[in-house]
Amino acid sequence: MFPVIDFGPLAIQAAGLLLILSLWLGLWLSGKLAPNLGTNGDTIENGLLMAFLAGILAARIGFLLANPAILVENPLAIISLTPSMLDANFGILAGAIVLLIAFQRKHLPLWPTLDTLSPLLILGFAGAQSANLANGNAYGLPADLPWSVYLWNANRHPVQIYALILTAILFIWWLVKTRLAKQNGFFHSGVLFSIVLAGLAFITLFTQAFVADKRIILGFDQVQWLGLIILAGSLAAIYKLEFTQPKAISAFISMGSNLDPLENLYEGSQDVAAQFKILSRSSIYQTEDTREGHRGEFYLNRVLQIETSLPYPAFHTKLKEIERAHGREPGNREVVPLDLDILTFGKEVFRNAGKQMPDPGIIAHGYISLPLAEITPAFRHPATGEAIDDIISKLPAVEQNVQKLEEVKDGTEG
């Protein structure tokens, strides 16, 4: 409809501009969400950039392979800046492969990464709709309605306007649910992304009915088929992620104490063992309290790996009960008889209702990461995929000042 925006002598193709603006806004929101969720925004962004460049290059190479005459005539065509001469399928395939390899190499976890990218998905979809609107592609069926648009010699359904209104509703839901990109809003990773995907699939399936140019497969429109398959897949994913619970989840918990610490850690371990199966336990580590007025006082810490079948909120409540049984007063940071923090809960990555998983302390404190590395040297951070050795090496020197007190040889003790 308005393929070119005139800025004086500059004519800018509106479609490309709208697409780039939306993708930029989506990436910006992903970048806001990443640190709040604990995922590695930079790694994700670099992977996307590499995939984008590889995709463009492959699209050009694919086009030239199909039309070798161009290359024979002018070898420089391979680096020509024209936006045409691109083979989309070849580009998308190469981009996807590069993205997978880039994410795999950095051990990025699937669902948390997808949650981080959920705003990019919404805004990318909106951008593609806006680009179609500007170019007059995927134009609507002829219809005489008060809101019809005149396009290609007929009054038509403004398909992309329908899609953009529905996408705006989905986007507002996303903003509310994530409290403006501050949390993912669920106690399970992947649910946020799956709901967004289901929403976009439904919007596609619904609005595609109004598109004039339809390709029929097995009696129905092929885009609607695609929407239906993605919708069913995402609903199944939401069900699996949010409503089914594995029989046994492995969780790491950190124990700490600065009041009769040795006694409290031993008894605390026994109380935990009374309710949960302990898979392994670290040695006890001593850290000097660095706060002003507390010099010469010490904290003792250890990490336990335990197994539970409880959902996260119930598991969290149980541990808080054990803390209270040891005399812990909530809010009292001076005297800590027993502190029990969940470090990781299966592979879950979330931030919701004031709770965050994995615990940010893993990358902040030596008294957590060092005992964690002792019992699970192959540990990788569930949100970033970073190896525990790398996490420890990035700790500031003061955090490395942690002393191991006693060895646990066989991983069990009386």
Place this chain on the structure above:
Amino acid sequence: MQKRTFIAIAALITLVSLTWMALTPLYFPGVQAGSSQAAHQGFQAPDFTLQTPEGLPVTLADYSGQPVLVFLWASWCTVCKATMPDLEPIYQEYAPQGFEILAVNMTAQDTASAAINYFQGQNYSFPMLMDPDGAVARQYQMYAVPTSVLIGPDGIVQNVVIGAGMNAGELRAWLDDVLTAEQGE
């Protein structure tokens, strides 16, 4: 949300989607673009008759059965003037196989004498057409020069390239495609 509530909602969404999909062919059947005219991929290219500077009438429909490039340009447009010299050798090469270029000057937004001077000075062998009242520009919903409209032998618009995107290599690839397909039939 409870598990049961979710299952109920998911089942409802799936049911609504399936119903909608089933109703689409009944209430919103697709309309093939080719039956109507518009300057957009898949439509019949809008027909026009314009005159050359010498006053000879040229009608697009006369080139039915041949691939045609309608190239809308103006003499003040530097991109146009950078593109047109590349078209000439391709025209020379493919004209024997039926390829035609109609270089439609946007005379309503140009100075006729300047346009004619430029075009004749370059010795282009494809015809220049004058659009003095901008009728073709409106008909083709044209927003920027150059605009290249690639029309297949069946009269269907196969691609509309706005601005500098159109280049010799791509045009050649398109012609090879179109002409091979025609021979195959």
